Amino acid sequence: MASQTTSLRAYALSRLVLAVPMILILLSFVFLLMRVAPGDPVAAALGGKVSQEVLERKRAAMGLDEPIYVQFADYISDVFTLDFGMTITDNRPVLEVILNNGAATLELVFFAMVIATTLGILLGLITGRLRDTPIDVTGRLFGIFVYATPVFFLGFLGQLIFGAGLNWLPASGRASPMVQYTLERTTNLLVLDAIIAGNWTALWDVVRHLIMPATTLGLLITGVLLRMVRVNLLQTLQGDYVEAARARGVSEPRVVYKHAFRNALVPVVTMIGLQFALMMSGAILTETTFNWPGLGNQLVRYLNNRDYTGVQGIITFFAVVVVLISVVIDFVNAWIDPRVRY
Amino acid sequence: MTTANRNASGNGDGEPILSVRDLRVWYGTAKGAAQAVDRVSLDIAPGEAVGLVGESGCGKSTLGRALMGLTPQSAAHDGKIIYRGQDVLAMTRRQRHALRGPEIGLIFQEPMTRLNPLMRIDDHFDETVRAHEPGLSRAEIKRRSLETLGHVGIPPTRFHQYPHEFSGGMRQRIMIALALVLKPKLLIADEPTTSLDVLVEAQILRLLKDLQTEFGTALLMITHNLGIVAEACDRMAVMYAGRVAEDGEVGSVFANPGHPYTRELLRSTISLSTKQLSHIPGSPPNLVTPPDGCRFHPRCPDAMQVCAQKVPVATHPRPGQRVYCWRHGPDDRIPDGGEQPLQQEFDHVDEA
Structure with missing residues (x-):
């Protein structure tokens, strides 16, 4: 009996560990999709409403003037620290x-x-x-x-x-x-x-x-x-x-x-x-x-409203939830069906 | 094997534990009713081992299932199956549940899929024993289960494991133990070793033989392997296309097969002296539209005119041997000219 619970726990742990690369891959997709979309997100959201100078400042504040790999690293680390930034259109924290x-x-x-x-x-x-x-x-x-x-x-x-x-x-x-x-x-x-x-x-x-x-x-x-x-x-x-x-x-x-x-x-x-x-x-x-x-x-x-950070934050959240659900489902499956654990 | 031998292994008091009379089972198919079992009569004495042989699809397994009232809902049946004075087919649901397990046990052909993959072995035993003796304590069920598992060589350390942790041979032994834990008086083994390798096959056969001598369990061994019948059975019945072609003492049938089908079956078994593989041309008939007369006549090398016209009746060429073949008469039932050989061409294209 004891060996059964250990193997179930080991299985759950391995699934949890595997979830990390899964989330990383998903985040890369989200990041890429957001960049592939044409146009400048800041200009798209606020274009015509504020001056060029404000646009530039906003861009710099969001790190959009950085090279793409720096942006990617920033994005990933932001996600892991649950810092999704502020929305562009209504200036609320995305986390909120x-x-x-x-x-x-x-x-x-x-x-x-x-x-x-x-x-x-x-x-x-x-x-x-x-x-x-x-x-x-x-x-x-x-x-x-x-x-x-x-x-x-x-x-x-x-x-x-x-x-x-x-x-x-x-x-x-x-x-x-x-x-x-x-x-x-x-x-x-x-x-x-x-x-x-x-x-x-x-x-x-x-x-x-x-x-x-x-x-x-x-x-x-x-x-x-x-x-x-x-x-x-x-x-x-x-x-x-x-x-x-x-x-x-x-x-x-x-x-x-x-x-x-x-x-x-x-x-x-x-x-x-x-x-x-x-x-x-x-x-x-x-x-x-x-x-x-x-x-x-x-x-x-x-x-x-082409609110870039808002969309990115919410899609990221959806992606993570889907991964977590699949981990839970794997666990439930292993719990019900002993053959899954091997 | 002689009559004396049979009496030694069985109780031999003549009163059969199971007796089948004119049993018919048919399935509804899209093309019409398929007669899987057609007017079969068969007796099994207490403690006796009976072999039921025939090609695939001749109704052996259906007969085995029917004996414990396990035919599918879509199947209809007729005739009588008397188990210790009670008609199985007329039983209430409750009586039938009481019959299955403690009275008649069934072992299946493919052990890999017969255990519920989500249940541990102990759950299977617990459920089985509790279904028939609800008052029994957990400890008593466990003691009994482990004792039975010990008989078939499964160590107690594996009692709490899941089916997928066992090999095919072990699973078959577990299935046998699951049948034996209720101490059935009749065990039906439906090709119990077909999907296993030869070494495991020998183990399982020895096990069944031991049980028979130890507990006096009667055994109905359904198989297409004549070697198993020769080794493990006292009597045998040969089935062809839903009907019994011949039955009798194993030794007597092997020495003097009365039915051409039995003879051809025996000829097609392989032994050390085999120089050329023999087979019966053609394949078993479609059970929806079976041939008239003797169902074997289209494939029979000895077929006569009468064989294509009239259903053969039981003859007893030797004591204790029953043969359904016109070659053994009775002569007064054969119409004039019926003994002329039947001209027929064997279809060599779809040979079995």
């Missing part, structure tokens, strides 16, 4: 933008993921068990529908029906103005903040604001997960070890859950990790639709 709006995105993506995994795995299990029945067909059609429908369309539909029509849920924003300004911020994750503050009215308000955007974003992934869980379950149910377990007289519910279902989820975990990364981009659309003050929303604004 990431912490504020990143929390909003994280909250949205997290709850969307909870909805997606719960619904996707549950429906996948049901449709797989009831293969070729009307329930199975309906479930699969639902899966295709939510996967194929664009986020903004589903979002507008929800806003029209549950917001404007029935007036059940707020159509946009993270919280009502009252809560927005009075709730004490500790983590910037409003659900958590409301719980910490013990403010139950605020919690209810925040949750009501979360329901529609999180569901809209979550449904996108639900379809993918549903179909994947269903197909995997059908496959494992035909599996050799499932037949062997039946031949030993293991009860049918146990055969289905302990052998078929659990094994069917192994590739799904990897899928969830990949979808998490996809959701970050899916979140941009959702955030725009629901006026959610997240990082995606902010990224679009900086892109439109």
Whole structure:
């Protein structure tokens, strides 16, 4: 038993170490992409609004007059010291933008993921068990529908029906103005903040604001997960070890859950990790639709205004998050499936 | 092997532990129903080792699965499988679960994929024993499991390991131990050594033989290897295209094969005296549209007119040997001129 935990720990450590070069490669790509974009970032953002002299000073302050390799070294060391600089257009520290709006995105993506995994795995299990029945067909059609429908369309539909029509849920924003300004911020994750503050009215308000955007974003992934869980379950149910377990007289519910279902989820975990990364981009659309003050929303604004540092900082953050998620997924996989550790 | 020998290894009281009567199993396929098992009758006495031989795809494995009610949902069946006075096919779900394991155990052909890769060996044993004796303590389950694993030569130090940490031969021994920990009265071994090398094969066969003598377990050995049958079995049944062609004492069948198919099978085995490889021209028929009459007649060198027309009936050319072949009669059932040789061309293109 002891050797098992050690090898799991060793595996996790090696994955963590490997994440460092992965992040470095990603950062190089981000850096290169930013330089390949034509035009001077400072001139693009502020051109015509300030004098040539101010432009030069701004450029020097950002280190843009240095040779490219010095700029690269500066960028890398800045990232590792979490110093992303100031945004050009609204002169805010990029780190502050990431912490504020990143929390909003994280909250949205997290709850969307909870909805997606719960619904996707549950429906996948049901449709797989009831293969070729009307329930199975309906479930699969639902899966295709939510996967194929664009986020903004589903979002507008929800806003029209549950917001404007029935007036059940707020159509946009993270919280009502009252809560927005009075709730004490500790983590910037409003659900958590409301719980910490013990403010139950605020919690209810925040949750009501979360329901529609999180569901809209979550449904996108639900379809993918549903179909994947269903197909995997059908496959494992035909599996050799499932037949062997039946031949030993293991009860049918146990055969289905302990052998078929659990094994069917192994590739799904990897899928969830990949979808998490996809959701970050899916979140941009959702955030725009629901006026959610997240990082995606902010990224679009900086892109439109050609705010070079803002865009670079946020993309860097996304890249690092994706790498970290893949490390976590590797670890979870190794924890579930012992074969991965070798 | 003689009758006396058979009585020595089995209890020999004549009352079979398992008796199959007119069993039919068919699968629905896109082209129609495939008759995997067609009117098979078979008896296994307590403690007896029966070999079930035939080419690939002749219904051996389906028969083995059917004996414990393990045919796929898409399969339909007919006939009777009487296990100690109870019809397996008429059992409730609960009765069938109680049957699988403590009464009839099954060992599979490919051991590599038969253990759940996410479960440790101890979890497999725990689950198996608990399914049949829920009240047992953890320590008792462990003691019993380790004892059984000891029988098959797996050391206790490896009890907590995962399946992927074992070789194919070891996994097969673990599978055997998983079947034996419930002390089944009948063990069905479906080509248990096909995917293993010869040394491991010998080990596994010796193990099965030992178990049989030690615990009095009856054994149904499904194989296409006649050598294994000669070595490990008391009686044998030869299957062709879903039907039993011949069965009887191993020694008597080997010495006087009554069915041309058995004879050709025996001729195609390789031994030291083999100078030229022999094979049976053609391949087993499609089970959706099998040939009329005797299913072997298109490949049979001795085929007569009647063989293509009427299904052969059971004949007993020697005591304890049953042959389904018109060459052994009965003469009064053969129509006039039915004994004329059948003109046929062997299809040498798709030989098996």
